[in-house]
Amino acid sequence: MLLDTEQLNRNIAEIQEKLDSGDIPAAVRIAARLSNRRLVDIISEAPKETALPFLEALGPVRSARVLSYLLEELAVELLQELNSEFVQEVFIEMEDDEIADIILHLPEDERDKYWALIPNEYKDDVEEIVTYEEESVGAYMEKDFLTGFKDDLVKDAIDMLSKARGEIDNTDYIYVINEDDKLLGVVSVQELAFAARNERLENIMTVKVHVARVNEPAIEAARLMKYRKFKLLPVLDLQDRLVGVMALHEAIDLLSEELAEDFVSISGASAEESYFTPPKDAIKMRLPWMAANVFLNLGAVAVISTFEDTIAQVAILAAFIPMITDMGGNVGIQALSVSIRSIALGEVQIDDVKRVLRKELSIGLINGLALGSLFAIIAYILQREPMIGLIAGIALGFNVIVAGVVGGTIPFLIKKIGKDPAMMTGPVLTTITDITGVTIYLGLSTIFLWQLLA
Amino acid sequence: MLLDTEQLNRNIAEIQEKLDSGDIPAAVRIAARLSNRRLVDIISEAPKETALPFLEALGPVRSARVLSYLLEELAVELLQELNSEFVQEVFIEMEDDEIADIILHLPEDERDKYWALIPNEYKDDVEEIVTYEEESVGAYMEKDFLTGFKDDLVKDAIDMLSKARGEIDNTDYIYVINEDDKLLGVVSVQELAFAARNERLENIMTVKVHVARVNEPAIEAARLMKYRKFKLLPVLDLQDRLVGVMALHEAIDLLSEELAEDFVSISGASAEESYFTPPKDAIKMRLPWMAANVFLNLGAVAVISTFEDTIAQVAILAAFIPMITDMGGNVGIQALSVSIRSIALGEVQIDDVKRVLRKELSIGLINGLALGSLFAIIAYILQREPMIGLIAGIALGFNVIVAGVVGGTIPFLIKKIGKDPAMMTGPVLTTITDITGVTIYLGLSTIFLWQLLA
Incomplete structure (x- = not known):
């Protein structure tokens, strides 16, 4: 069936x-x-x-x-x-x-x-x-696993295994320990199948054994398991005694969660927040970052305030501000997501930042030119004012280039100084692109103001 | 060692x-x-x-x-x-x-x-x-696996297994087939170890076997494997012949990539784009979405144009526009990321949208009040104009509530109509929050303009 x-x-x-x-x-x-x-x-x-x-x-x-x-x-x-x-x-x-x-x-x-x-x-x-500490191997290990002594015979091990099935989850390996629970070696079920029934475990065990320690970060052990295709990883306490095993399914879950956390933290949300986080904890997690973001944004406020006179004379200029800042933010986050993805999936080395820079620069040039031209035409149609259209288009195009380059390279630079490349990069990036966008736009507008007022 | x-x-x-x-x-x-x-x-x-x-x-x-x-x-x-x-x-x-x-x-x-x-x-x-089609099981399956016939003896199988080790990767199971390559059952190495050496495979094989088909989406098979903790999944062709196996490590990679794609597509970047995508392909992937976004943004342009007179009279109002739109966008993306994460990790059912709505509403109320008040104070300090501060604060606070609620629930609503919950939601969301933000801000400003001009 x-x-x-x-x-x-x-x-x-x-x-x-x-x-x-x-x-x-x-x-x-x-x-x-x-x-x-x-x-x-x-x-x-x-x-x-x-x-x-x-x-x-x-x-x-x-x-x-x-x-x-x-x-x-x-x-x-x-x-x-x-x-x-x-x-x-x-x-x-x-x-x-x-x-x-x-x-x-x-x-x-x-x-x-x-x-x-x-x-x-x-x-x-x-x-x-x-x-055990929340994110440590100890907190994720399982305590049901099989052990034997070096003088045990293969047939005893098979007996034990057949009794343990159904009772115990982790039956791929038998760990050979001594009287003090020290790990001496490991025998896989495959090896048991091949071995003569009267052989001693000592003679068929593998003595090179990868281990994790209870106090190590669980995510490190999970990475090792995925990377080496281990089904089970024995866990030792600080006195070198075998106290548990880390199972592959636990490793897979940890890795998925970590990947999701990388992306969630782009937005400045806490990597720990999920659907189940009570609102009051979610507020505590989100509010400080957003309050910090208010201060970051004062940069853009300052820039626009400088150009108050320009806006007072040509108020319609203000209409295109959100277009320029929004496009810069979105293009930046796009480039950022692609870079974070490549780093998180291990497709890329940190030193590849130059290649990313070249790539984002050439994408930015083409996309900036295309989007800037599109916007210049639209702005002209809306306002029948060729100069505003041109200036808005140039500002948008230029901001798209800056956003792509900064967004694409920022995660590499943060990673290079040893920090989490995703944390809070989204809000910081959009603030940067807001500032560059309005500076170019209102700066150009002020320079060419005589044209606009003509 | x-x-x-x-x-x-x-x-x-x-x-x-x-x-x-x-x-x-x-x-x-x-x-x-x-x-x-x-x-x-x-x-x-x-x-x-x-x-x-x-x-x-x-x-x-x-x-x-x-x-x-x-x-x-x-x-x-x-x-x-x-x-x-x-x-x-x-x-x-x-x-x-x-x-x-x-x-x-x-x-x-x-x-x-x-x-x-x-x-x-x-x-x-x-x-x-x-x-095989690019994302099908056939394209991801491996063709090295072990087979036996139902009349083969356990000792023959063990012999074969011991010769195959090192040559063949997937030795956890022996698949029992007939002369037409039809799958009859499966014997795990564990079962081989327990069985009498002269037993026939037929008598120890499991006949309930989960299978995948070559033409099924590989990601579905990967989900099944993770979920059921399978190490190997036999793959049948359309004539029911055993033609390959899907290995767990392949499943893990597929699941990680899918998770990353979910998040990358929030930003409107193509789920397929990676570090290795040549710039010309990356442009083709990103440009259409961003061009569409230019048109979306015309909504905000239209709103601000309506208030041209207000801005002409109080030009400094323009200074706070990016602050209000940027905060709305960031808060929205934050809520969005948390929801997409919960959906992608399978923590949540689609019908839970009501709970998310309640959660985001209460978070939004508190955060909106806090951030709006903070901003009102800052705006007052910057402009020494209590009315502008108050209006800007109210608009920001209100926009934060809208952004959180819309951002948090959008993925559930899209999922409910059967689409990919992440695709392009970021740019659409920021456009919505741009429009609501400037509408509330400039609308209130116009209503209370006599105060500002007093």
């Missing part, structure tokens, strides 16, 4: 129908044919009134799987409305790292309440994970 | 030193201790004059690995300067999908020249991959 997407979607539609009509028992019966991951989809899209009784009817074992695959924020929202006895049963079925994830996503004043529901034998492990 | 990052970096620094001083043989000697992936780093950062002789000195086997791990654009740049005999030897050592990747990244007028260098026995497979 080949599982085509189509076939699966039929089952999902069926369940959704039953849920909509309130027939929970029927939904649970169909759910028996679906994987936990499919149920996650269904629960994510269902309204809470349906999701909650459906979870309870699925029972603690499946609910534990579904809740741990759900986005943490959503899982926590649901858990907070389930009754305590059920949550307790769910916790029994969860892994320690999954419980830790839930606890970390609870509001601080509710953590104690849920802490009491964790089975006592899990509390130590959960506490360990919870206490 | 635990491989800490530090230790490895020392070797890399050593090689770079040798390369800088032109001592290629010494660099090759140290390279013998480094993995191919590390060499990729070194080659990426080395200038071409050094990279080319270094590759030749490494020989075709290692060069083939290094070139196939390099970003395709860079690999092609290097290949084009290596001599034909060496390229021919390199192609012998490459996989068919790797050669196809190179061919696809060559300029069209050079493809024939390199086609002639491909070993004849590879040409059919390479041609097959090259001819």
Whole structure:
């Protein structure tokens, strides 16, 4: 039986129908044919009134799987409305790292309440994970992995492996440790398959093992895993003891989040802000940057104030100001996005800034000429005033060149001094292009004012 | 021996030193201790004059690995300067999908020249991959995978696996096929390890197999793989024959690129544009959007023209126009980025637009009040004119509210009608906020003009 997407979607539609009509028992019966991951989809899209009784009817074992695959924020929202006895049963079925994830996503004043529901034998492990620094490997590692001793035989390892499947997620490798939990080597399942059943693990293990430390940034470990195509990375504590593993799916999520953060921070929004950030935190994250931006913008105010007399004489000049500043801002952000993308995806070295400069300069020249000419014609048609059209067109064209060059190269320059190339570059860039735009425009207008007044 | 990052970096620094001083043989000697992936780093950062002789000195086997791990654009740049005999030897050592990747990244007028260098026995497979549609599973699949027949024994499979290692990348699964290449089931290496050596594959294979089709969009297959944590996905042609596999690392790259494209297209830049896009193509991609934006901006021009008389009487009003439009644009893009991020990372359902609306409204109210007040005070200090300060502050505050609400909800609304939520939303949004900003500002100014002139 080949599982085509189509076939699966039929089952999902069926369940959704039953849920909509309130027939929970029927939904649970169909759910028996679906994987936990499919149920996650269904629960994510269902309204809470349906999701909650459906979870309870699925029972603690499946609910534990579904809740741990759900986005943490959503899982926590649901858990907070389930009754305590059920949550307790769910916790029994969860892994320690999954419980830790839930606890970390609870509001601080509710953590104690849920802490009491964790089975006592899990509390130590959960506490360990919870206490690691937020972005460290320790906070992302999983604590279920397989270990053996160097004198263990291949057949024992295979036995252990076959018992562990289903219970433990990370069964691609067996880590060989000594009595002090020090890591001596690693045996992959593939190697187990080839080896003679009576061979000792010591004789088939690989002793060159890449490791991460609990206190390292998790994103570094994730990059290493992606880059080297590792499925699993053993994690050592500061005493060199094996305490966990970092799984590839965790690495993939971390890398996606980081990529998104790079782009979000272009706009000066906090890299941490998401759909789930409460408004009061979002305000704290956005307001300071925007207040700073008010001061940045005083540059443009100052420039225009200088030309107050020009505007007083030819008021219509003001009409084209937003056109010139908006186009400069947009062209700049365009070039900026392309550069940030290339840096974030690792397509480019920092030293390539010269090539980017040449590229943006030639794009800017052509686009500036084209857009400037277009605008000159439009401005002339609107105002029947060839000089205003010409000046506005030149200012726009020139601003497009400046915006492209500055926008395209800024991320490289920021990266070169070792900072995050995306942070707040958008608002700073648009302020720069505002200032250059109005300076050129009103400057030219003032010089040629006698023409305009003629 | 635990491989800490530090230790490895020392070797890399050593090689770079040798390369800088032109001592290629010494660099090759140290390279013998480094993995191919590390060499990729070194080659990426080395200038071409050094990279080319270094590759030749490494020989075709290692060069083939290094070139196939390099970003395709860079690999092609290097290949084009290596001599034909060496390229021919390199192609012998490459996989068919790797050669196809190179061919696809060559300029069209050079493809024939390199086609002639491909070993004849590879040409059919390479041609097959090259001819699939650009974004389809067929174009991304790999053609090296393991197959067996249902009557094969576990011990034969293990034999095959142990011979294939090093030769073939994708050895996590053995696909069980019939004489017509139809897929019957799959056996993981783990299952091989547990099974009795004389068992037939038929008895241990899993028959529920997720598959992708050659003509499906590759990104869909990548999403499925990430979501279900698959390491490998078998690919069937339209006659249901097994013709390839999609590997997880390919899926991860596809997902990262897609995420980046979502964000880049906010700015109206083409999702396809990267650092390697030649300027003439970049112009073709950017110019039409920006020209369209000129016309969009005429809205703001029209509004300001309407208020020409007001500006003629109080020219200093013009000074605050860029401040109001720029702040609106930036706040809007901020809210937009956060929403696009949440949609792209799958944190949010489209129906959640109401929640976003409420969130942005409350953020906008507070931020609008704060920023508007700040600006009113600054404007007053600058102009000593309480009325201008008040009007500018109110306009800015109001524009911040509008910008946040429109920016935050636009991606949801576009997604709802089934379009790409990011495409060109940035320039459209800034035009909307330009228009609302100047309308409120100049409208209020006109109404209270008698105050300003008093």
